[in-house]
Amino acid sequence: MIRKIVVANRGEIARRVFRTCRELGVATVAVHSDADAGAPFVTEADQAIRLPGEAPADTYLRGDLIIEAARAAGADAVHPGYGFLSENAEFARAVEAAGLTWIGPAPDTIATMGSKIGAKRMMAAAGVPVLDADLATVTAADLPLLVKASAGGGGRGMRIVESLDRLAERVAHAEAEAASAFGDATVFAEPYLPTARHVEVQILADIHGAVWVLGDRDCSIQRRHQKVVEEAPAPHLAEPTRTALHAFARAAAEAVGYRGAGTVEFLVDRDRIFFLEMNTRLQVEHPVTECVTGLDLVALQIAVAEGRPLPGPAPALTGHAIEVRLYAEDPATGFTPQTGRVRTFDIPDHPGVRVDSAIEAGSEVGVHYDAMLAKIIVHAAGRDTAIRLLDGTLRRTRIHGVTTNLGLLRAVLTDDEFTAGRMHTTLLDERLDRWTAGPDPRAVAKAALAAALAQATRAAATAPVLGRIPAAWRNAAAAPRTRVYRRGPDRHTVTYASAGRRLVSDFVAGVDVTDVRGDQVVLSDGPVRETYRVTVSGSAVDVDGPHGSFGFDPVPTFTDPAETIAPGSLVAPMPAAVTAVAVEVGAVVRKGDPIVVLEAMKMRHTVTAPADGTVTGLTVSVGRQVVAGAVLAVIEEQP
Structure with missing residues (x-):
């Protein structure tokens, strides 16, 4: 019987495993990097052990340190979560060699399915259809191709090839990225099917030969081959196709002698099915399967690791879930x-809504790890109801302090192609401009107006002198007051004035100020009354209203000359760590030459020279952390 588990992971998956452990009475141990010392998952564990450092290579990828932590805490099992070492066969073997229980499939299974080339061969032998292309004999008729890393996934080491003259270049780039990301430069190719759907099947097997097929999930809404929206069951699948998917997934599990929870991923191109890969771990999107089956997959993982049989036949599916x-x-x-x-993290608590989160209000989001903050999941009787419930939940979600993809998620859920179930793996790319168009400018303007009115009222109420004078009062009646806010690249100059004890504004046509009281502003847009909640936090102003949440940065009236950026400055487009500096001061560069390489949250970005010139300034070095907008280098353009 397992009594204490080390979770060799972080963030929301660590919290997810801890939640089940508490329900089972199992003690928990968190391991954490220095950057995660104050993270919620650390405080939720019964015990926590520091892994010195911040980078994954020094912390969560150090299997030896994690096993030492398990021994020090007296743990008897390790749960790997997903990512990091979850599909590392050598780590699994080391865990078992240390006398600990590995909560996952057998190490040999991980090794077999970890090689995508080897996995394809095994699946083909088991009668599961696979996609394949031989890089040595590719012709124009075989294009387009997708070159992929054999040892990993998540979009790393992956390139699309659409012309033969780019084949060698794309293969070389894929090999280099695969070697960097996974320590293995091996790549392979398969036909690229841009309009296919990504459908996967959840399996669960015990050591006694029982295999459960727990339905399917559609994960076709992706960006950079990473999933954004998942749902179960996969909508609008022909029943023969669904039946075949389940049969192929069972065949895959039986062929490899699987145990524990796993996922078999497929491409579905109309009625054609092709095996993609087998994930020998719990998937990020496992909550939608839990919702429609009523199962706790983590509890079942633990039970299987303890040697217990699965309890009878697999349950039937009920309703529809979206994550x-x-x-x-x-x-x-x-x-x-x-x-x-x-600053704020508030997702409405409603029946049918589940939140698996890595953060809470006050959490710091840094550059070292994956960019995912939380998963928001809904379960309803049908798909249409689930879509509406999830969109409503996102509309009422309040998150401030960090920019997120919340607007994109809402755009997906309300798009006709998605609601009709016509998804495929390149739909996000096709509709990216529409889905990232941003909120209605009028809605943003009303939120900015609410921010200005609330700040003006607050300033008047807290004034140390003349506190009884109305907000926005001026002795020059014709001159309104103004406040300027920055939101991303946009500026909003809000005008307002005092009319007796009331505030008035013509900043947004057709909108009247109905009431301003404390942090609450009521506006009337024609006959429609709208209530806004305004929170001032340090130098930021957050507004939550009927059209969503908006954050504004007040622009000071006077600018510090020291903050002016010199001409020719190259600035960081994102907060990141500097991983390479390709030039020195005095170097002559050509337009497009690499200057500095940044990396944040698994994304690598190369800052290049915008024009021919000479490097006259260099402010960064390898290993340094920079904020968005920080000056990296200065290039004096050639006349």
């Missing part, structure tokens, strides 16, 4: 990672 991943990123700027302190 969205809330990321700290800005979709409008190429999904650049975002960092900062989370």
Whole structure:
């Protein structure tokens, strides 16, 4: 019987495992990096052990340190979560060699399925259809191709090839990225099917030969081959196709002698099915399967690891579940990672809504780890109801302090193609401009007006002198007051004035000020009354209203000359760590030459020279952390 578990992971999956352990009475141990010392998952564990350092290579990827931590805490089992070492066969073997219980499939199974090339061969032998292409004999008729890393996933080491003259270049780039990300440069190719759906099947097997097939999930809404929206069951699948998917998944599990929880992933191109890969771990999207089956997959993982049989036949599925991943990123700027302190994090608690979160109000989002903040999951009787419930939940979600993809998620849920179930793996790319168009400018303007009115009223109420004078009062009646706010690249100059004891504004046409009281502002947009809640936190102003949440940065009336950026300055597009500096002061560069390489949240970004010139300033070095907007280098352009 397992009594104490070390979770070799962090964030929301660590909290997820701890939750089940508490329900089972199992003691828990967190391991954490220095950057995560104050994270919620650390305080929720019964015990916590520090892994010195911040980078994953020094902490969560150090299997030896995690096993030492298990011994020090007196734990008898390790749960790997997902990512990091969860599909590392050598780590699994080391855990078992240390006398600990590995909560996952057998190490040999992980090794077999961890090689995508080897896995495809095994699946083909088991009668599971696979996609395949031989890089040595590719012709124009075989295009487009997708080159993929054999040892990993998540979009790393992956390149699309659409012309033969780019084949060698794309393969070389994929090999280099695969070697960097996974320590293995092996790549392979398969036909690229851009309009296929990504459908996966959840399996669960015990050591006594029982295999459960727990339905399917559609994960076709992806960006950079990473999933954004998942749902169970996969909508609008022909029943023969669904039956075949389940049969192939069972065949895959039986072929490899699987135990524990796992996922078999497929591409579905109309009625054609192709095996993609087998994930030998718990998936990020496992909550939607838990919702429609009523199972606790973590509890079942623990039971299987203890040697217990699965309890009877697999349960029937009930209802429909959808999950969205809330990321700290800005979709409008190429999904650049975002960092900062989370000032507000409030997701409505409603029947049918589940939140698996890595953060809470006050959490710091840094550059070291994955950008996912939380998963928001809903379960309802049918798909239409689930979509409406999830959209309503997101509309009422309040998150301030860090830019997220919340607006993109709402755009997906309300798009006709998604609601009709016509998804495929490139739909997000096709509709990216529409889904990242941003909120209605009028809605943003009303929120900015609410911010200005609330701040003006607050300033008048807290004034040390002349506190009885109305907000916005001026002795020059014709001159209104103004407040300027920055929201991303946009500026909003809000005008307002005092009319007796009331505030008035013509900043938004057709909108009247009905009431301003404390942090509450009521506006009338024609016959419609709208209530806004305004929170001032340090130098930021957060507004929550009927159209969502908006954060504004007040622009000071006077600017410090020291803050002016010199001409030719190259600035960081995102908070990140500097991983390479390609030039020195005095170097002559050409337009497009790499200058500095940044990395944040698994994303690598190369800052290049915008024009021919000479490097006259260099302010960063390898290993340094920079904030968004920080000057990296200065290039004096050639005349």
